[in-house]
Amino acid sequence: MGIVSPQVARFEQPLQLSCGRELSSYELVYETYGELNATRSNAVLVCHALSGHHHAAGLHSEDDKKPGWWDECIGPGKPIDTNRFFVVSLNNLGGCHGSTGPSSINPDTGQPWGPDFPAIRTRDWVNSQARLADHLGVDCWAAVIGGSLGGMQAMRWSIDYPERIKHCVVIAAALKLSAQNLAFNEVARQAILSDPDFLNGNYQSNDKVPASGLALARMIGHITYLSDDAMAAKFGRDLRSGTLGTGSEEAVEFQVQSYLRYQGSQFSGQFDANTYILMTRALDYFDLALDYDNDPVTAFRRANCSFMVVSFSTDWRFSPQRSREIVDALIAADKPVSYVEIEADEGHDAFLLPIPRYREVLSAYMQRVGSES
Numbered sequence: 001m002g003i004v005s006p007q008v009a010r011f012e013q014p015l016q017l018s019c020g021r022e023l024s025s026y027e028l029v030y031e032t033y034g035e036l037n038a039t040r041s042n043a044v045l046v047c048h049a050l051s052g053h054h055h056a057a058g059l060h061s062e063d064d065k066k067p068g069w070w071d072e073c074i075g076p077g078k079p080i081d082t083n084r085f086f087v088v089s090l091n092n093l094g095g096c097h098g099s100t101g102p103s104s105i106n107p108d109t110g111q112p113w114g115p116d117f118p119a120i121r122t123r124d125w126v127n128s129q130a131r132l133a134d135h136l137g138v139d140c141w142a143a144v145i146g147g148s149l150g151g152m153q154a155m156r157w158s159i160d161y162p163e164r165i166k167h168c169v170v171i172a173a174a175l176k177l178s179a180q181n182l183a184f185n186e187v188a189r190q191a192i193l194s195d196p197d198f199l200n201g202n203y204q205s206n207d208k209v210p211a212s213g214l215a216l217a218r219m220i221g222h223i224t225y226l227s228d229d230a231m232a233a234k235f236g237r238d239l240r241s242g243t244l245g246t247g248s249e250e251a252v253e254f255q256v257q258s259y260l261r262y263q264g265s266q267f268s269g270q271f272d273a274n275t276y277i278l279m280t281r282a283l284d285y286f287d288l289a290l291d292y293d294n295d296p297v298t299a300f301r302r303a304n305c306s307f308m309v310v311s312f313s314t315d316w317r318f319s320p321q322r323s324r325e326i327v328d329a330l331i332a333a334d335k336p337v338s339y340v341e342i343e344a345d346e347g348h349d350a351f352l353l354p355i356p357r358y359r360e361v362l363s364a365y366m367q368r369v370g371s372e373s
């Protein structure tokens with residue numbers, strides 16, 4: 001993919017939010033890959049998941065060691081082929097990687113928004129993305145693609161802007177969260193809220209970081225993203241030193257403990273706690289059928305696009321059953337839909353990984369999208 005650079009779009013027109021408040025102005029950070037064709041018909045929007053951001057592919061410098069989070073699938077000759085498509089990836093409103101969010105300065109106070117940043121819903125993200133499309137001169141997306149929370153945004157696009165999307169690719173997602181998923185998110189939030197350095201969300205103004213709470217929230221989440229088989233294959237019950245230690249509370253005796261603590265520590269240094277709370281609540285409140293008498297068939301009847309739905313066999317956070325519920329509703333709504341369940345041992349994280357069958361399926365579908373753009 002080569003070297004890529006983030007860009008910033010500033011919007012001065014107020015954005016009315018689902019919570020009843022509005023943002024008078026805001027910024028979205030985004031990256032683009034490939035070129036928009038003369039007819040502006042080859043644009044693809046990639047929507048990120050809970051802890052994602054705008055950097056989906058390529059490198060930011062020659063010295064950069066870590067490519068974008070979906071670099072395996074975006075680029076020349078890859079499933080989302082940038083020789084064919086103009087790909088757009090953004091950091092959602094409320095994020096902490098440059099777009100306006102809780103860590104941004106509130107123009108009314110001159111202080112970080114912190115916990116006073118408005119509540120965001122998936123519909124608000126889609127509305128802000130539509131304005132970004134206008135900014136880029138994209139009237140209709142050839143495809144909107146997303147995994148997990150990104151897949152929920154893609155579905156919202158299909159019913160809120162049916163004339164502006166031709167294909168909707170929904171990967172490892174659901175029509176709404178299960179009670180178990182709601183519970184995991186609540187436990188993760190409580191880990192942050194109970195950190196003494198959280199300070200009711202005003203930690204930034206007090207030069208504090210609720211690192212312990214955020215790390216624990218990430219550890220909880222990370223466990224749910226992996227399958228039992230994946231964790232067993234990666235760690236088993238291996239000891240770090242080969243022998244049992246002292247048994248003290250601080251001892252890190254098993255490899256899986258070391259791995260989770262490392263993941264938590266890394267995350268707490270890169271992500272904002274208020275954004276984590278905002279994003280998980282947006283995930284909790286997503287319910288595609290809520291405004292349609294709780295009937296997803298009625299909701300999907302608004303759509304005019306074709307759909308591709310992908311699930312993974314060992315994903316228990318967003319199980320294949322949840323994807324089949326999407327497919328069943330689409331079929332009942334008489335919408336064109338392709339569905340595949342990929343055999344994979346990696347759990348929910350599989351949607352981010354270069355699994356051969358997954359890449360083949362995505363590539364084949366995107367070739368179809370390209371032939372129509």
